[in-house]
Amino acid sequence: MHEAGLRMTEPRRRVLQALEHLGHATPEVLVGHLAQGSAPLPASTVYRNLESLAGAGLVRHSHMHHGAPAYHLPTHGNHLHLVCRGCGDVIEAAPELARDLARNLRSTHGFDADVTHMAIDGRCCRCSGEQRETQ
Amino acid sequence: MHEAGLRMTEPRRRVLQALEHLGHATPEVLVGHLAQGSAPLPASTVYRNLESLAGAGLVRHSHMHHGAPAYHLPTHGNHLHLVCRGCGDVIEAAPELARDLARNLRSTHGFDADVTHMAIDGRCCRCSGEQRETQ
DNA sequence: TTAACTGCAAAAGTTTTGCAGGTCG
DNA sequence: CGACCTGCAAAACTTTTGCAGTTAA
Numbered sequence: 001m002h003e004a005g006l007r008m009t010e011p012r013r014r015v016l017q018a019l020e021h022l023g024h025a026t027p028e029v030l031v032g033h034l035a036q037g038s039a040p041l042p043a044s045t046v047y048r049n050l051e052s053l054a055g056a057g058l059v060r061h062s063h064m065h066h067g068a069p070a071y072h073l074p075t076h077g078n079h080l081h082l083v084c085r086g087c088g089d090v091i092e093a094a095p096e097l098a099r100d101l102a103r104n105l106r107s108t109h110g111f112d113a114d115v116t117h118m119a120i121d122g123r124c125c126r127c128s129g130e131q132r133e134t135q
Numbered sequence: 136m137h138e139a140g141l142r143m144t145e146p147r148r149r150v151l152q153a154l155e156h157l158g159h160a161t162p163e164v165l166v167g168h169l170a171q172g173s174a175p176l177p178a179s180t181v182y183r184n185l186e187s188l189a190g191a192g193l194v195r196h197s198h199m200h201h202g203a204p205a206y207h208l209p210t211h212g213n214h215l216h217l218v219c220r221g222c223g224d225v226i227e228a229a230p231e232l233a234r235d236l237a238r239n240l241r242s243t244h245g246f247d248a249d250v251t252h253m254a255i256d257g258r259c260c261r262c263s264g265e266q267r268e269t270q
Numbered sequence: 271t272t273a274a275c276t277g278c279a280a281a282a283g284t285t286t287t288g289c290a291g292g293t294c295g
Numbered sequence: 296c297g298a299c300c301t302g303c304a305a306a307a308c309t310t311t312t313g314c315a316g317t318t319a320a
Binding site for chain 4: 002007008009027028031043044047048067068
């Protein structure tokens with residue numbers, strides 16, 4: 001931890017704890033989560049800690065929904081995120097399913113893709129049979 | 136156009152025109168773009184038009200960068216967006232490169248993916264040789 | 271001891287909403 | 296004429312920044 005020049009403080013611990021508990025969460029969700037309890041954290045502390053922890057590689061983020069990125073612990077495991085635009089559910093899928101895509105992108109564009117960083121939009125099995133909406 | 140119960144108005148025309156000209160743009164960019172000129176559009180009008188036009192299927196959006204979605208015309212053509220986190224460049228790639236991914240997701244999760252809706256994060260050929268940053 | 275960190279408050283930026291008036295069809 | 300739209304202003308949010316005081320190492 002302090003190999004990166006970071007101190008272990010109580011607010012920091014609580015941010016990491018919240019991420020461990022939630023799996024992944026947007027800054028907004030974390031702020032809401034940590035504003036409660038006997039020692040509420042101000043939003044600025046949450047944002048600053050996400051930034052410093054991300055800089056040290058102690059948290060990562062991926063883009064799951066429309067707005068802000070979702071943060072998670074590195075231990076949370078790599079997977080693809082499938083976001084259903086019918087029900088909003090997030091399904092976690094094995095990254096191997098995107099192996100061909102990554103290989104294609106590398107060979108055709110020389111692009112080194114991080115496929116676990118983004119969410120794949122679509123319709124889950126429960127919603128794909130239903131009516132068609134414009135997201 | 137008015138099959139969807141929409142009227143053709145001057146602000147609406149200018150939003151579509153701007154999208155045609157820009158290819159794809161975030162609301163923020165559009166607001167900035169349309170706030171200029173002899174008949175500046177207020178932000179609220181731009182946002183409301185993006186919403187109504189998207190509802191009618193006359194504009195679409197995809198998630199290219201961290202924040203807001205990028206809007207574009209349906210005629211703008213389907214492609215994958217490769218976003219380099221080194222230089223920020225957006226590369227357009229053929230959607231067929233993701234065919235295997237889509238098939239995998241359907242067979243393993245019953246998930247009907249829209250692979251042109253999201254951006255694929257990674258490093259372009261020019262940046263992948265260089266130093267490693269935390270995005 | 272001191273550089274890093276926190277809490278608070280204020281600022282900045284984006285998106286939404288209310289409302290009175292204008293206009294397309 | 297009537298429903299849809301617009302412009303303006305204000306509100307609601309999310310995120311950033313400044314600063315003085317606190318604390319981990």
